[in-house]
Amino acid sequence: MDSEWVIDAQGLEKSYGSGASRFDALKGVSVQIAPGETVAIVGKSGSGKSTLMHLLALLDQPDQGTLQVAGKDAKSLSKRAVNELRNKEFGFVFQQFFLTPNVSVLDNVILPLKIAGMGGKERRRRGMEVLEQLELADKAGNKATTLSGGQKQRVVIGRALVNAPRVIFADEPTGNLDTATGAVVEDILFDLNRSQGITLVIVTHDEELAARCDRQIYIRDGLVVSHATSTHTGAHTLTTAGGAA
Amino acid sequence: MRTKDLVATAISNTFRSKLRTTLTVLAIFVGAFTLTLTNAVGAGVSQYVDAQVGALGSPDVFIITQASDATAAGDGPVKYDAASSASVSSQQGPPGTTTKALTDADLATIGDTAGIVSVDPIRSVQPDYIEYDSGTPYEFSINATSAVTTADLTAGAQLDGGATETQLMLPDTFVAPLGFASAEDAVGASVSIGITDILGERHVVDATVVGVSLESLLAAGAGANDALIAELADAQSGGIDTAVTSYGVAVAHFDTALSADAVTALKGDLATAGYSASTIEDQLGAVQTVINGIVGVLNAFAVIALIAAAFGIINTLLMSVQERTREIGLMKAMGMSGGKVYTLFSLEAIVIGFLGSAIGAGVAIGLGSALSAVLSQGLLSGLPGLNILLFEPLSVAFVIGLVMLIAFLSGTLPAQRAAKQNPIESLRYE
C-alpha cells in the first residue's frame, strides 16, 4: 500500500482572473512524485511554483488536467475526503509562518491534531514529542510571537510534522532565514525524509537547497522546462520533460 | 474538531481582542439588563395583583351592573324614558361611564335566571370614623364588596356573611393607632363606628373585629359583613326607608358546580337580559392586561436596545473574521471543514451574547433586589406585600437564552463569510 502512495499530475493548467486581466499561471504541467522521494520545484519568482504546490496539495483545483493521489482521482474525492487527506497525510510549511499570535508554541504545533479531533492529553503528548525532536521543548509555553525567525520556522515544521504525514509540502522553507539557520532547518527536513520516509516537496529558488533533493523540477512561466535527477541519489523514476518547449 | 475544543477555542478567541469584546458585551449588557428589569417589574406587579385579587376572588361570584349604554360621543343625548332611566348615576361604575341603577325588579329577574343561586345588592355606606375604647377616633371607610371577597389576613378569621353579629375586618394600618398592641390583640375587640345619617344626625354602631388584613390595591378600606352593612345602612338612611330601592351594583352567587363554559353561557344569558356580569377574575384580568401592556412596551424598548447590540456583534465578528483571514485559511488548509469554521464563529457570537446577557441579568438582579428592598421600605411602603421587582429564574433564563439566540443570528453573516473563505486566497492575503 505504501509503495503505491504517489502523486501523479498530468497536464495541469491554472489561470487567475478573466478577460483582459486573465493570467495563465500554469500552462500544462505534468509531475509525478514517488513515495519517499525528495523533490524540489525550482523557478524564478512568479513562475508558478506556489500555484503548482497548492494544486498538488489539493488546496486548489486545476482548470485543466488530472491529478491522482494514492491512485485516486482527486476530482472524485468528496470535500470531506479531501479535508481528511490534507489533515492526516499532508504537512504544510507555507511561504509565511502563519503562526497564531498570542497562542502558545505548543498550541500552534498541535493545531492539525486539534482539527483532527484528537483528545487533549494525546495531542499534548504528541506535540511535546515533536517539540523535543526540534529542540524547542523549553519554548512550549511561550507565545509564538516571542520566538526568533529560525525558532518560528522550526515551530512551523513541527506543525507540519505533528500528524505524522506521508508528504510534507514546504514553500520556501528557508526563504525567511539566514544561511546558518536555513541550513539547520534543511537538515531537519532531510532528516525526517531519511528517518521516517516522509516524502518532501520543496518549493525553492535556492539552487543549493534544490541540489540536496533527489530530483529537481524547473518551472518557467507556468511550464516545466526540465527535470533533473541529482547524482547522489539512487534510482528513482525519471520522468521526461513533458512540458518543455 | 471536537465540540469541546470548538467551544474552548471560541471562548479564548473571544478574549483575544479584549477592548472590542468588552465594548460589544457592554451594548448587549444594556439590553439584557433592561429586559431583565422590565420582566421583573411585570412579574412583581403580576404576583402582587394575583395575591391581592386571587385572595379576593370568591370563585362563585358575579358582580352585576346594568349593561352600560354605550353613549359614544356623536350619538347625542339619549331621550329620557321614565321606565328605563331610574338612574342612580352610580359611583360604582368605572370612571367616565354612567351606570343605570338596578331596581328590585331587576334583582328579581337576575335571581330567577337559571344557575344563579342568590343575588344581593351592594349598599355603600360612608362611616365617619372608627374608635376603640373611647380612644382617638380615626377617619375610615368600608369597602362595599368586602362581604363577598376574601381578605389577605394577618390575624383572625374571614368575615362570616351569614352571621347575625356585626363583624369587621380591620386593615392592619389601624391596629397601632387604635391602641392595640398587635394584630392578634385586635381580634375579638369591640370597636365603635360613627356614621352620619342623611338628616345630619350622628349614630354609633358597634362591631366586633374578627380579623386583621393587609390593605389591598383593589379593595381599600375595612371589610364588613352583611349584618354590619345592613345596620350601618339603616343608620345612614335615618329611618327613611323609601330612598334606597335602586342600587348601582349587585352581587350574585352562582352554582359552584357550573363548568367554565356554563359560567360563560350564564354571562351570556345575563347579557341578553341587559345586565353585565363579571367575575372577580374578569376584573383582575383587566388589571393584568393593563400591566402586561406597560411591561410589553418596556420590553419592546429593551429589545430595540438588543437589536442595536446585534449590529455591534455583527461588526465585531466581521472585523474578527477580517483580522483572522490567514488563520482561517490555515485551518482550512489543514483540513478543517467549512462547517466547523462556521460553528467556531457562531460559537464566538454566542459566547459574546452569553457574557453580555449573564452579566446584564446578574447586575440587574443585584441592583434590582437592593432597589426593591429600599422601595418597599420607602416609596412603596403603602403597599405591603408588593415586591416591585420579582426575578423569576425561568424568565431570567429566558432573557439569557433570547440574547444568545439574537447573538447567534447576528453571528451567521460573519460566520458564513469565514466558512466560505478560500484557503489559498486567505493564505495569500496580506
Ligand SMILES: Nc1ncnc2c1ncn2[C@@H]1O[C@H](COP(=O)(O)OP(=O)(O)OP(=O)(O)O)[C@@H](O)[C@H]1O
Ligand atoms: N489570486 C491570484 N490572482 C491573480 N494572479 C495570481 C493569483 N495568485 C497567483 N497569481 C499569479 O500567478 C503567478 C504565479 O504565482 P505563484 O505564487 O505560483 O508564484 P511563485 O513561483 O510561487 O513565486 P514566488 O517565488 O515569488 O513565491 C504570479 O504571476 C502571480 O502574480
Ligand SMILES: [Mg+2]
Ligand atoms: Mg511562491
